[in-house]
Amino acid sequence: MGEDIQKKFIRRKPIEENVDGIIDGLLLKDRTMLSRAITLIESNADRHKKTAEEMLQHLLPLSGDSIRIGITGVPGAGKSTFIESFGLLLCNKGHRVAVLAVDPSSTLHGGSILGDKTRMERLANHPNAFIRPSPSGGALGGVHRKTRETIIACEAAGYDVLLIETVGVGQSEVMVRGMVDFFMLLVLTGAGDELQGMKKGIMELADAVIVNKADGRNLDLAKKTQREYKQILHFLQPATKGWTTPALTCSALYQEGIEQVWETVLRYMKMTKESGQFWESRKMQAKEWLYAQIKEQLERSFFGDNKVKSLAPEVEKKVMNEEMTVAKASGLLFDAFYEK
Amino acid sequence: MGEDIQKKFIRRKPIEENVDGIIDGLLLKDRTMLSRAITLIESNADRHKKTAEEMLQHLLPLSGDSIRIGITGVPGAGKSTFIESFGLLLCNKGHRVAVLAVDPSSTLHGGSILGDKTRMERLANHPNAFIRPSPSGGALGGVHRKTRETIIACEAAGYDVLLIETVGVGQSEVMVRGMVDFFMLLVLTGAGDELQGMKKGIMELADAVIVNKADGRNLDLAKKTQREYKQILHFLQPATKGWTTPALTCSALYQEGIEQVWETVLRYMKMTKESGQFWESRKMQAKEWLYAQIKEQLERSFFGDNKVKSLAPEVEKKVMNEEMTVAKASGLLFDAFYEK
Numbered sequence: 001m002g003e004d005i006q007k008k009f010i011r012r013k014p015i016e017e018n019v020d021g022i023i024d025g026l027l028l029k030d031r032t033m034l035s036r037a038i039t040l041i042e043s044n045a046d047r048h049k050k051t052a053e054e055m056l057q058h059l060l061p062l063s064g065d066s067i068r069i070g071i072t073g074v075p076g077a078g079k080s081t082f083i084e085s086f087g088l089l090l091c092n093k094g095h096r097v098a099v100l101a102v103d104p105s106s107t108l109h110g111g112s113i114l115g116d117k118t119r120m121e122r123l124a125n126h127p128n129a130f131i132r133p134s135p136s137g138g139a140l141g142g143v144h145r146k147t148r149e150t151i152i153a154c155e156a157a158g159y160d161v162l163l164i165e166t167v168g169v170g171q172s173e174v175m176v177r178g179m180v181d182f183f184m185l186l187v188l189t190g191a192g193d194e195l196q197g198m199k200k201g202i203m204e205l206a207d208a209v210i211v212n213k214a215d216g217r218n219l220d221l222a223k224k225t226q227r228e229y230k231q232i233l234h235f236l237q238p239a240t241k242g243w244t245t246p247a248l249t250c251s252a253l254y255q256e257g258i259e260q261v262w263e264t265v266l267r268y269m270k271m272t273k274e275s276g277q278f279w280e281s282r283k284m285q286a287k288e289w290l291y292a293q294i295k296e297q298l299e300r301s302f303f304g305d306n307k308v309k310s311l312a313p314e315v316e317k318k319v320m321n322e323e324m325t326v327a328k329a330s331g332l333l334f335d336a337f338y339e340k
Numbered sequence: 341m342g343e344d345i346q347k348k349f350i351r352r353k354p355i356e357e358n359v360d361g362i363i364d365g366l367l368l369k370d371r372t373m374l375s376r377a378i379t380l381i382e383s384n385a386d387r388h389k390k391t392a393e394e395m396l397q398h399l400l401p402l403s404g405d406s407i408r409i410g411i412t413g414v415p416g417a418g419k420s421t422f423i424e425s426f427g428l429l430l431c432n433k434g435h436r437v438a439v440l441a442v443d444p445s446s447t448l449h450g451g452s453i454l455g456d457k458t459r460m461e462r463l464a465n466h467p468n469a470f471i472r473p474s475p476s477g478g479a480l481g482g483v484h485r486k487t488r489e490t491i492i493a494c495e496a497a498g499y500d501v502l503l504i505e506t507v508g509v510g511q512s513e514v515m516v517r518g519m520v521d522f523f524m525l526l527v528l529t530g531a532g533d534e535l536q537g538m539k540k541g542i543m544e545l546a547d548a549v550i551v552n553k554a555d556g557r558n559l560d561l562a563k564k565t566q567r568e569y570k571q572i573l574h575f576l577q578p579a580t581k582g583w584t585t586p587a588l589t590c591s592a593l594y595q596e597g598i599e600q601v602w603e604t605v606l607r608y609m610k611m612t613k614e615s616g617q618f619w620e621s622r623k624m625q626a627k628e629w630l631y632a633q634i635k636e637q638l639e640r641s642f643f644g645d646n647k648v649k650s651l652a653p654e655v656e657k658k659v660m661n662e663e664m665t666v667a668k669a670s671g672l673l674f675d676a677f678y679e680k
Binding site for chain 2: 049053056060061063064148149152199201204228231232235236237283284289294295297298299302316319320322324327328329330331333334
């Protein structure tokens with residue numbers, strides 16, 4: 001058998017048996033290979049889990065050298081236009097930009113915030129960019145569980161700026177805050193009205209508030225909104241110790257003020273790296289990730305237990321109607337769990 | 341044996357064997373009996389747990405008819421003076437007021453926020469008041485775990501206003517918010533400076549912000565601070581849907597504005613009871629309590645396991661130094677846990 005045929009043979013082996021091939025592909029910055037690596041990471045099949053874990057263990061030493069940026073905003077704040085504009089700026093500066101999404105709603109609504117790549121067509125076509133649509137299926141919460149692993153794969157493949165987009169659903173912002181270095185909140189003009197509908201505590205997660213659509217007839221209002229946000233931020237604790245969370249304006253559509261956002265990120269990186277906070281925070285994030293993972297697994301095994309599942313609704317109802325104490329109810333559920 | 345001697349005999353039985361006696365005592369609104377009931381609830385002894393549970397199951401139908409008020413504030417905001425002043429006002433109106441504390445710091449610093457009853461001597465001496473110092477020992481987190489049960493006992497003993505004080509340590513405010521109907525935040529003058537040091541998200545837990553020490557030369561500044569808080573609150577989401585969180589001023593020391601705080605609570609109660617939100621929220625709190633309890637127990641059994649405890653520091657360190665993936669680390673810990 002000639003060597004070429006042998007090679008072809010190896011390449012055709014199922015992905016889960018060819019970790020070395022994927023790793024080599026990532027080191028060659030092969031986008032297709034990165035896609036396949038992420039598919040392996042996101043797979044819920046038991047036979048893929050061990051392989052994915054092995055692959056990640058190999059990739060881990062190659063990861064970490066990047067800027068991880070979280071981006072959130074109310075619907076209509078122009079997140080995709082901003083990400084495209086911001087991503088293109090960075091790609092043109094020579095950075096390699098990966099865009100990921102944490103979208104716990106995708107399974108609920110059948111859609112996906114990054115499902116449609118055409119939303120950011122220009123960025124998607126740039127050779128330095130990699131856009132990963134969020135998974136369209138899987139359990140709620142499954143998405144974010146794999147985003148951290150996906151970050152490792154992207155970094156190993158040489159992407160040095162990661163943009164992690166999230167919609168404001170559930171606890172997704174808190175999750176994303178826990179996996180990025182810098183977190184930005186995109187808002188629209190009319191701070192007062194908008195903030196009324198904004199999620200609690202979100203302002204205090206942000207390292208920058210960016211008033212988008214500051215263009216044309218909207219410009220004056222955007223400047224006013226910026227002042228309002230500055231005022232509120234003055235009263236709140238900054239997300240990062242020692243950092244004064246700025247309120248900026250930009251127009252993603254006309255690519256104005258985007259450079260300034262990047263300068264803010266760089267200034268933040270410089271400050272947190274000089275103080276050592278950057279590494280400290282990454283270490284803490286890794287630690288918290290470990291414990292979050294363990295807790296999730298504990299809860300999954302308990303609440304996924306058939307006996308617990310069949311008993312839970314009844315005792316829950318009794319507790320809610322004050323017919324049963326919590327101690328009694330939880331005791332009954334633990335009895336059901338251990339009674340094998 | 342005469343009946344009297346028999347009675348005496350029964351009274352002398354260890355508390356854990358005399359649930360009926362305690363329950364009878366509570367129904368007679370006997371403060372000493374309430375203290376004993378709470379001691380039983382707080383006991384960590386295994387032999388007390390079953391009895392406490394049984395007692396609570398009996399008390400549960402007698403509880404619930406009260407206003408549960410959470411009170412927090414930065415150190416120096418005058419929480420004890422406020423609680424004394426507020427509590428006396430209510431006692432004089434004929435209410436029966438119980439004061440409890442959630443103080444996760446007590447075990448750390450050896451002290452206790454309510455340890456010294458003399459802090460509120462006048463209230464403590466009022467026949468309508470019951471003040472329970474926070475437990476001085478026990479595991480961190482143990483305190484709040486029992487506060488909910490203590491609430492049930494107090495209500496069964498006829499206390500219709502519960503004041504639950506907390507210092508701003510750890511997650512104590514979030515915990516207390518989850519067990520009360522109305523949550524108030526006590527602050528001092530100088531909103532800007534003070535808020536900078538205030539815990540994230542705390543403003544969004546409050547149903548009222550109260551600027552204390554609005555008296556004498558401090559009055560003008562207090563009014564200014566009140567305006568500042570109003571402005572911030574305008575931008576934030578209210579803790580309770582449909583309720584506009586007010587900023588009030590008062591002087592606990594001179595008993596000014598205290599009546600107005602009570603009127604605010606009553607207005608809130610009226611609104612939430614009319615909308616049904618009051619009952620809805622109590623039901624949700626009971627449900628969340630159940631699940632919090634279960635999760636805590638799951639984590640305690642996992643992280644309290646000797647094999648897990650001996651392995652955890654090592655894998656945690658490796659995860660923090662990016663030498664081991666989270667999946668690998670959590671897999672190792674679960675292996676250790678199940679390897680019996």
